[in-house]
Amino acid sequence: MGRSPCCEKAHTNKGAWTKEEDQRLIAYIKAHGEGCWRSLPKAAGLLRCGKSCRLRWMNYLRPDLKRGNFTDADDELIIKLHALLGNKWSLIAGQLPGRTDNEIKNYWNTHIKRKLLSRGIDPQTHGPLSGGAGSGLTTSSTAAFPSPSPAPPRPARPAIAVPPPNVVFARPAPSEDGHSSSGGSTDAPRCPDLNLDLDLSVGPPCSPAAAASTPTSQQQQQQQQQRTTICLCYHLGVRGGDDACSCKTASPAGFRYLRPLEEGQYI
DNA sequence: AAAAGCCCCAACCGCCCTCAG
DNA sequence: ACTGAGGGCGGTTGGGGCTTT
Structure with a gap:
């Protein structure tokens, strides 16, 4: 049952990386680029799991890290x-240039949670501290965010470009099926005054009514191709759009359209 | 100065998704 | 349509360093 291990654990090093291992990894990636992580350790002469190499590179060795x-x-x-x-x-890391998900995750758990608690804000709900159970630092991080269970599907590598800090994410209106692109709960907005100032409302509206008034599916497909646009949920990283993307469920062709990002372009 | 406790973060683990065959 | 390899993600852990007693 289950998958086979990603590598022969008996023949791999674990724990902290040595300088020599770092140098080998850096040299190999500089020479060959980020290719197949599974085969990289062998090719680079490293006794490491491919995933371990990837993690080390992504979280520590990448030259663009801040x-x-x-x-x-x-x-x-x-x-x-x-x-x-x-x-x-x-x-979140995608919005912070030079920062890694691991770094932000650690920073959240060690600093920001405490900061929010000191402000009387529940770090899970971003609402006022209720004082009840589950609002403390000891709460398992698995429950750190209210979301429909099971957790919403993960995105297909949205590769979100880095926006300026004052971006706003357009929150799709709560759909009838309760899904939202943020994968959040069906409760009232956790952060009603959140205003990141990002305009994502390009293209036809997402509502079923709007979808019903849209052109025929063939015309729409043509428009879709012309625009070469993608769903907001895709950008925000919601996988399994069938479930998570209300605009898709509203109309199979009725995606919320966005222009794909250029390299370095912000959303 | 030493011991105990706490904190931080690099790294590991297991699960899930995508995609090629 | 199915399967499994590969990649990526979030959650958790453990060890080293720092602070407090």
Whole structure:
């Protein structure tokens, strides 16, 4: 039952990386790029699991990483993004250039949670502290964000570009089936005053009524191809759009359209 | 100065998704 | 349509460093 291990654990090193291992990994990736992680350790002469190599590279060795303290502005952005996205650390990291999901996750758990609690804000719900159980730091992080259970499907590598800090995520109107692109709960918005100032409302509306008034599916397909656009939920990283994307369920062809991002373009 | 406790974060683990065959 | 490899993600852990007693 279950999958086979990703590598021969008996022949791999574990634990902290040595300088020599780092140098080997850096040298190999510089020479060959990020290719097949599974075969990389062998090719690079490393006794490491491929996943371990990837993690080391992504979280520590990548040249574009920004080391050092988070600024207050970073803090606020993380808080806002967490209010919107929940524990989607990779998506949050996508909004913070040079930061990794692991780094943000750690920072959240060690600093921001405490900061919010000191403000009387529940880090899970981003609402006022109820004082009840589950609002403390000891709460399991698995329950750190209210979401429909099971957790919403994960996105297909949305590759969100980095926006300026004052972006706003357009929150889709609560759909009748209760789904939202943020994968959040059906409760009132956790952060009603959240205003990241991002306009994503390009293209036809998402509502069923609007979808019903849209052109025929053939015309729409043509328009879709012309626009070469994608769903907001895709950008926000909601996988399994059938379930999570209300605009898709409203009309199979009725995606909320967005232009794909150019390299370095912000949403 | 030493011991105990706490904190931080790099790294691991297991699950899920995508996609090629 | 099915299957499994590969990649990626979120949650958790453990060890080292720091602080407190």
